[in-house]
Amino acid sequence: MSPEWQTVWLTLKLAGITTALLLVIGTPIAWWLARSSHWLRQPVAAIVALPLVLPPTVLGFYLLLLMGPEGIVGTLTETLGLGTLPFTFAGLVVASVIYSLPFTVQPLQNVFSTVNERMLEVAATLRASPLDRFFSVVIPLARPGFLTAAVLTFAHTLGEFGVVLMIGGNIPGETRLLSVAIYDHVETLEYGKAHLLAGGMLVFSFLVLLALYLINGRLNSGNLKP
Amino acid sequence: MTDTGILARFNTGFDDFRLEVDLRLPGTGVTALFGHSGCGKTTLLRCIAGLQPCAGRLSVNGDVWQDDTASLPVHKRPLAYVFQETSLFPHLSVNGNLKFGYRRTPVQQRRIHPQQVIDWLGLAHLLGRTPERLSGGERQRVAIGRALLTSPRLLLMDEPLSALDQASKREILPYLETLRDTLDIPIVYVSHSAAEVARLADYIVMMDRGRVLAQGGLQETLARPDQPFALEHDAAVIVPAIIRERDDQWHLCRAEFEGGSLWFRDDRQPETGTAVRLQILARDVSIALAANHDQSFQNLLPARVTDMAAEQRPGMTTVRLHAGQTAFLSRITSRAVHQLGLAPGMAVCLQIKSVAIVE
Numbered sequence: 184m185s186p187e188w189q190t191v192w193l194t195l196k197l198a199g200i201t202t203a204l205l206l207v208i209g210t211p212i213a214w215w216l217a218r219s220s221h222w223l224r225q226p227v228a229a230i231v232a233l234p235l236v237l238p239p240t241v242l243g244f245y246l247l248l249l250m251g252p253e254g255i256v257g258t259l260t261e262t263l264g265l266g267t268l269p270f271t272f273a274g275l276v277v278a279s280v281i282y283s284l285p286f287t288v289q290p291l292q293n294v295f296s297t298v299n300e301r302m303l304e305v306a307a308t309l310r311a312s313p314l315d316r317f318f319s320v321v322i323p324l325a326r327p328g329f330l331t332a333a334v335l336t337f338a339h340t341l342g343e344f345g346v347v348l349m350i351g352g353n354i355p356g357e358t359r360l361l362s363v364a365i366y367d368h369v370e371t372l373e374y375g376k377a378h379l380l381a382g383g384m385l386v387f388s389f390l391v392l393l394a395l396y397l398i399n400g401r402l403n404s405g406n407l408k409p
Numbered sequence: 410m411t412d413t414g415i416l417a418r419f420n421t422g423f424d425d426f427r428l429e430v431d432l433r434l435p436g437t438g439v440t441a442l443f444g445h446s447g448c449g450k451t452t453l454l455r456c457i458a459g460l461q462p463c464a465g466r467l468s469v470n471g472d473v474w475q476d477d478t479a480s481l482p483v484h485k486r487p488l489a490y491v492f493q494e495t496s497l498f499p500h501l502s503v504n505g506n507l508k509f510g511y512r513r514t515p516v517q518q519r520r521i522h523p524q525q526v527i528d529w530l531g532l533a534h535l536l537g538r539t540p541e542r543l544s545g546g547e548r549q550r551v552a553i554g555r556a557l558l559t560s561p562r563l564l565l566m567d568e569p570l571s572a573l574d575q576a577s578k579r580e581i582l583p584y585l586e587t588l589r590d591t592l593d594i595p596i597v598y599v600s601h602s603a604a605e606v607a608r609l610a611d612y613i614v615m616m617d618r619g620r621v622l623a624q625g626g627l628q629e630t631l632a633r634p635d636q637p638f639a640l641e642h643d644a645a646v647i648v649p650a651i652i653r654e655r656d657d658q659w660h661l662c663r664a665e666f667e668g669g670s671l672w673f674r675d676d677r678q679p680e681t682g683t684a685v686r687l688q689i690l691a692r693d694v695s696i697a698l699a700a701n702h703d704q705s706f707q708n709l710l711p712a713r714v715t716d717m718a719a720e721q722r723p724g725m726t727t728v729r730l731h732a733g734q735t736a737f738l739s740r741i742t743s744r745a746v747h748q749l750g751l752a753p754g755m756a757v758c759l760q761i762k763s764v765a766i767v768e
Contacts, residue, residue, distance in 0.1 A: 308458060309510030310514060324500055
């Protein structure tokens with residue numbers, strides 16, 4: 184595989200794994216944020232939204248410290264015999280999950296808060312347990328929100344730069360992602376290669392968003408499958 | 410102590426009011442929870458369903474669903490609930506909606522099956538449709554069918570007709586009557602419509618501000634001269650009867666009840682043999698000491714005065730009388746009571762001006 188394709192593949196792999204993990208982690212958080220009236224709700228919502236406003240370098244800096252050999256997480260992973268996470272692909276996954284968290288949680292939270300409480304009551308009177316109600320009623324009704332969350336998370340992870348640079352570095356085949364590669368090409372005045380990657384990313388991002396809007400438009404117009 | 414029927418004792422405060430009831434409802438037939446909006450009837454229904462956490466005790470035909478120490482969650486209570494507004498799952502077809510609860514009902518507990526419900530409620534042609542392509546009445550029929558397919562041991566209905574237009578109500582009412590007469594499970598039916606109660610209920614519970622004002626069998630309770638129910642503004646009794654005879658020349662039918670029969674005019678000309686509920690307003694019933702056939706009343710019934718109560722309005726009295734086993738109410742002036750010398754036990758003749766089939 185050429186180094187360029189290696190970079191593209193690694194980036195897609197990171198975005199895919201991050202999206203999958205975040206749908207699993209973000210769904211219960213979003214459900215809780217949408218339904219709970221606990222006093223911790225606002226503080227948790229603020230923490231989830233932090234990556235939206237923090238410069239990625241700030242996030243990357245603290246993650247580097249936490250996951251480094253002196254940090255709490257680093258000490259833990261070393262004790263478990265996993266080594267330290269910075270400058271590994273696993274480290275990038277952890278960082279991406281945190282960095283993209285609001286892009287999963289917020290669309291899900293929005294759609295969960297629109298799910299009619301009555302539908303859940305109906306399902307309960309029809310013998311569905313709480314978990315069953317979630318899978319058989321909430322998820323189908325929240326389908327547009329899941330699609331939005333997945334696409335935004337995926338696209339946002341593709342474009343991360345600051346965090347990657349702070350904790351991932353630039354190791355080809357391990358942590359060298361598209362955004363960093365483009366930066367490198369520009370630095371070394373290889374505009375042709377930069378164009379290839381940057382233009383490809385532009386077109387890809389546009390197509391993904393277009394697909395999202397088309398599909399969501401159709402879902403919302405109520406053409407449900409029988 | 411017999412353990413049939415529904416024993417419900419709740420005492421819980423909510424934000425703005427307190428529900429305080431101690432009820433023993435029949436284990437079969439339709440019980441109507443009746444009262445003005447805000448009287449707590451829907452809250453009581455939700456407490457019975459377990460949708461509303463509520464301190465108290467509840468047992469249904471011998472099974473304890475809730476006591477001081479434990480309470481079954483909603484999905485473990487073998488009940489069905491029909492909500493006021495349309496509550497079909499928009500992401501499922503009619504067929505998917507119908508089978509939602511059926512699939513989740515353990516096989517050995519299934520007594521009602523999809524084909525039965527589809528036949529009872531006339532749903533065959535709707536199965537492939539999505540809920541948004543149904544009329545209001547069709548949606549509510551599907552919701553009722555979906556509820557029945559859990560083979561419930563108790564059916565709860567919260568004003569299932571109130572969100573429907575007149576035409577849809579007329580479409581659904583006969584189905585509800587069929588269910589009442591076909592199912593052997595108790596139905597608790599919340600309503601603020603006197604007409605629905607008169608047509609469907611066997612037992613009636615009147616609520617006000619979270620408490621039970623009065624309760625009892627429909628006929629006996631409506632015939633109480635102190636009128637705790639006064640379903641509408643006019644006192645009336647409900648008399649179950651069977652059409653026995655039709656006189657097409659005079660456009661009349663004769664309906665037989667326990668203790669006599671009544672002639673009345675009905676535009677629909679019901680078939681003989683049909684079971685009907687007749688409504689007779691107290692103001693349409695007058696009392697004579699002896700039968701006098703030189704007058705226009707078509708119905709003269711021998712009866713006996715049971716008791717009477719003065720109305721709140723001065724000068725009017727409501728008299729309860731029995732013709733055979735059936736109670737009637739007559740609303741007359743207090744002076745007439747005095748002049749006729751009416752007293753409990755006295756034999757008199759009832760003159761009934763107007764009779765209507767409840768619909």
